[in-house]
Amino acid sequence: MLVLAGTSLVACASFVEIPVETPLQSKIDVSAFRRVLVAGFVTDLGEADVELAPETTRLLQNQLRSNTKLQVLEPDRPPLNDALEKSLEKLGEGGKYTKQEREQYRLDADRVLQDGEFWRKVGEEYQNPLIVTGRVGFDAQNRSGFQSEERVVRDQFNRPRLVRGNRYLERKGFSLNAEFYFVDGRTGQTLHKEKFTEEVLYGEDQKVSPLSSYFELMDRLLPNFLGVISPQKIRGTRVLLK
Amino acid sequence: MLAAPFLTLVVLAFVPGSSTTSDHEIAFGIDVARKGLWSEARFRFEKAVALEPNNAEALNNLGIALEQQGAFTEARAAYEKALKLKPGNIYIQQNYDLFREADDKRNRKAKKKP
Numbered sequence: 559m560l561v562l563a564g565t566s567l568v569a570c571a572s573f574v575e576i577p578v579e580t581p582l583q584s585k586i587d588v589s590a591f592r593r594v595l596v597a598g599f600v601t602d603l604g605e606a607d608v609e610l611a612p613e614t615t616r617l618l619q620n621q622l623r624s625n626t627k628l629q630v631l632e633p634d635r636p637p638l639n640d641a642l643e644k645s646l647e648k649l650g651e652g653g654k655y656t657k658q659e660r661e662q663y664r665l666d667a668d669r670v671l672q673d674g675e676f677w678r679k680v681g682e683e684y685q686n687p688l689i690v691t692g693r694v695g696f697d698a699q700n701r702s703g704f705q706s707e708e709r710v711v712r713d714q715f716n717r718p719r720l721v722r723g724n725r726y727l728e729r730k731g732f733s734l735n736a737e738f739y740f741v742d743g744r745t746g747q748t749l750h751k752e753k754f755t756e757e758v759l760y761g762e763d764q765k766v767s768p769l770s771s772y773f774e775l776m777d778r779l780l781p782n783f784l785g786v787i788s789p790q791k792i793r794g795t796r797v798l799l800k
Numbered sequence: 801m802l803a804a805p806f807l808t809l810v811v812l813a814f815v816p817g818s819s820t821t822s823d824h825e826i827a828f829g830i831d832v833a834r835k836g837l838w839s840e841a842r843f844r845f846e847k848a849v850a851l852e853p854n855n856a857e858a859l860n861n862l863g864i865a866l867e868q869q870g871a872f873t874e875a876r877a878a879y880e881k882a883l884k885l886k887p888g889n890i891y892i893q894q895n896y897d898l899f900r901e902a903d904d905k906r907n908r909k910a911k912k913k914p
Contacts (some may be wrong), residue, residue: 574830580868792905798824798830798860798861799857799860800830
């Protein structure tokens with residue numbers, strides 16, 4: 559009887575929930591490239607909690623290696639560093655920079671990022687790869703402050719009562735801003751550029767190092783970065799009907 | 801005592817080619833879709849629709865198979881026809897809403913293309 563009841567239930571269920579993966583095309587066609595070069599990143603001048611440029615370069619190299627068919631080139635020194643060093647030579651004293659100097663560096667760096675001739679030469683040197691470069695920023699955020707909250711308190715007769723009030727909440731975290739350039743190493747032309755912003759906040763009892771936070775934020779951003787050059791899947795569920 | 805013949809009937813219903821009704825094609829299509837064999841599932845749902853063009857369930861399932869295979873225009877048409885036939889069906893409506901959500905995402909991406 560149990561077998562019959564069980565079988566009847568299966569037979570009677572009129573729907574089946576099923577996982578689906580629908581394809582999402584890449585933003586740029588990279589089929590013409592066999593190699594990819596992560597050419598380094600522009601970061602703000604001054605002391606930083608995380609060595610952003612090398613960490614980002616290394617992380618993206620690893621991701622590109624495991625998620626694309628492109629051969630990932632690994633130069634001893636990212637080509638962008640050499641170009642930026644020239645403008646750095648003129649700036650700073652003892653590792654300290656004025657506001658004007660920071661602005662000057664920012665303008666110089668933007669010029670390099672948009673210099674088609676520079677990227678064409680880099681491309682020539684590395685046998686016409688797809689070049690990934692850009693700008694990365696990672697900043698501490700403090701959103702501490704009073705926040706309204708509701709809580710249940712009990713009066714002298716043990717009756718619950720809803721009380722509204724404000725409580726000081728310490729919420730600190732980090733934000734990551736990245737602008738990635740995808741450059742055609744054959745022509746030096748920018749094929750695509752895109753900005754990404756991610757932020758994470760932690761409660762007062764959470765002690766998270768800047769480096770861990772950086773990886774947490776990069777982890778969120780990576781699917782969108784990879785979606786520029788490789789097809790992605792949108793996962794979901796649908797209901798098949800009997 | 802009744803269990804054995806009943807089970808046999810259920811099993812027979814899932815054998816492809818044992819019948820040509822749309823219900824059998826749908827049942828087999830679902831069976832193979834659950835195994836991830838979406839090309840075969842699509843073929844079965846298409847066959848079910850050919851046998852019974854106004855079968856909303858078959859059209860809904862075909863929509864899913866088409867969506868899974870990246871045939872988005874055809875998937876939309878299948879879902880819309882299924883909904884037209886059964887406007888109050890929450891499952892078809894839910895599938896169609898999720899399809900449109902994913903489709904919007906795709907279209908936003910496509911528009912950003914240089």
